[in-house]
Amino acid sequence: MTRFIPILILFTSLNLNAQNDSIFVRQIFDEALENGQSYENLKVLCKSIGARISGSKQAEDAIRWGRHLLKSYNLDTVYLQEIQIPNWKRGKAEKAWAENSTGEKLTLNILALGGSSSTNGLLKAEIVQVKNVDELKALSSDKVKGKIVFLTEAFDQKHINTFSAYGHCYPLRGDAPNEASKLGAKAVVIRSLATPTDNFPHTGVTEFEDGVKVIPCAAMSTQNADDLVKWLSNGKVMLNMELDCATLPNATSYNVIAEIKGKDNKIITIGGHLDSWDVGEGAHDDGAGIMHNIEAMRILKTLNYKPNHTIRCVLFMNEENGNFGGETYAKLAKENNEEHILAIESDRGGFLPMGFDVVGTTEQLATVKQFETILYPYDLLKIKEGHSGVDIGPLRKYYPEMIQMGLAINSQQYFNYHHSANDVFETVNKRELELGAASIATMVYLMDKTLK
Numbered sequence: 082m083t084r085f086i087p088i089l090i091l092f093t094s095l096n097l098n099a100q101n102d103s104i105f106v107r108q109i110f111d112e113a114l115e116n117g118q119s120y121e122n123l124k125v126l127c128k129s130i131g132a133r134i135s136g137s138k139q140a141e142d143a144i145r146w147g148r149h150l151l152k153s154y155n156l157d158t159v160y161l162q163e164i165q166i167p168n169w170k171r172g173k174a175e176k177a178w179a180e181n182s183t184g185e186k187l188t189l190n191i192l193a194l195g196g197s198s199s200t201n202g203l204l205k206a207e208i209v210q211v212k213n214v215d216e217l218k219a220l221s222s223d224k225v226k227g228k229i230v231f232l233t234e235a236f237d238q239k240h241i242n243t244f245s246a247y248g249h250c251y252p253l254r255g256d257a258p259n260e261a262s263k264l265g266a267k268a269v270v271i272r273s274l275a276t277p278t279d280n281f282p283h284t285g286v287t288e289f290e291d292g293v294k295v296i297p298c299a300a301m302s303t304q305n306a307d308d309l310v311k312w313l314s315n316g317k318v319m320l321n322m323e324l325d326c327a328t329l330p331n332a333t334s335y336n337v338i339a340e341i342k343g344k345d346n347k348i349i350t351i352g353g354h355l356d357s358w359d360v361g362e363g364a365h366d367d368g369a370g371i372m373h374n375i376e377a378m379r380i381l382k383t384l385n386y387k388p389n390h391t392i393r394c395v396l397f398m399n400e401e402n403g404n405f406g407g408e409t410y411a412k413l414a415k416e417n418n419e420e421h422i423l424a425i426e427s428d429r430g431g432f433l434p435m436g437f438d439v440v441g442t443t444e445q446l447a448t449v450k451q452f453e454t455i456l457y458p459y460d461l462l463k464i465k466e467g468h469s470g471v472d473i474g475p476l477r478k479y480y481p482e483m484i485q486m487g488l489a490i491n492s493q494q495y496f497n498y499h500h501s502a503n504d505v506f507e508t509v510n511k512r513e514l515e516l517g518a519a520s521i522a523t524m525v526y527l528m529d530k531t532l533k
């Protein structure tokens with residue numbers, strides 16, 4: 082009989098722990114929903130600063146704003162981490178129109194892709210149409226040389242998670258200009274990587290390999306792309322295009338970092354990216370993620386939580402066109418002999434949170450899954466293997482044993498707004514944003530208590 086007593090005590094204390102955790106998590110959500118500041122703070126970031134591509138004055142304003150806001154929450158430390166950033170500018174002239182053999186014109190709404198070169202005045206050439214990068218690579222250079230390559234592949238609407246459709250089409254933007262340049266193309270235009278058919282172009286970064294000539298490249302609205310495909314079915318079409326972008330020498334910028342010190346020196350990083358594209362207001366991408374993380378810090382501080390490990394919030398700079406912020410953060414962590422055990426990123430918009438994607442071993446996934454019953458009342462139903470985030474990704478190069486997570490949200494609307502003039506504050510729902518902040522704070526709390 083006596084042999085069972087320790088087991089009974091163990092079960093009782095486990096239950097008590099779970100009960101205490103549930104009570105604290107309830108307090109986190111209450112604080113976020115009753116006293117939340119994330120929505121008003123996001124409004125300031127979007128409306129007073131707005132679009133903030135790294136290297137811009139607005140990005141520097143955002144750094145000052147983020148540092149000041151974090152300082153106002155009386156965290157243990159707030160500081161800047163210096164980084165180098167690439168420095169691409171869109172310029173002013175940005176126009177394009179197609180012209181068929183009867184002289185009809187079709188005006189195209191375009192946005193240069195990040196990394197594009199200038200057209201140096203008006204560029205005019207015949208369009209060669211391909212569906213995707215595989216089709217492009219199958220062409221011989223005499224089919225492409227001196228022409229403008231037009232890539233047409235649309236999002237596959239059957240994907241339930243729109244990030245999966247985006248991932249499938251990503252090479253159109255990320256790789257096609259480089260491949261077309263190798264074949265002698267003058268320029269590249271693509272169908273925007275977006276879910277809906279509408280008139281808004283969506284920009285984003287493209288990359289050229291060393292030694293490959295940087296050529297002009299732009300995205301057109303999905304509606305324009307569909308119209309242009311129809312035109313091309315009736316014969317030869319010429320494209321006129323003017324872009325005025327330039328890549329300046331690398332510049333200095335900063336990640337913004339704040340900490341609540343732990344009882345030991347192990348580090349839990351939470352973060353998102355402070356930079357955005359240079360159109361819209363960067364509300365969902367990634368103003369919302371920035372607010373999730375700043376608000377999580379505020380909530381844990383307000384509830385007087387004393388963590389076992391140091392909770393470090395990082396507002397990363399330059400995720401969008403280089404990820405120099407994330408790369409530098411990881412490299413310096415290793416150089417400074419820091420011990421990183423967990424990182425969580427929010428970079429999928431301010432929509433309804435649904436759970437967490439986990440990067441780690443089967444055992445690490447099981448560690449997170451043990452919280453399912455605590456998370457269930459908050460509709461955080463999906464704890465599964467998946468992606469974490471671009472900014473925290475490089476940490477795993479140096480800390481392969483660490484756990485990483487990405488806040489999973491309802492993805493249905495994200496690619497209506499992503500990298501376009503439509504990504505504005507008005508499209509963010511206050512309660513959904515607050516629930517996201519509470520979700521991050523909750524996961525930090527549960528993992529901080531669990532990880533040794």
Ligand SMILES: [Zn+2]
Binds near residue numbers: 354366367400428
């Ligand atoms: Zn983002």
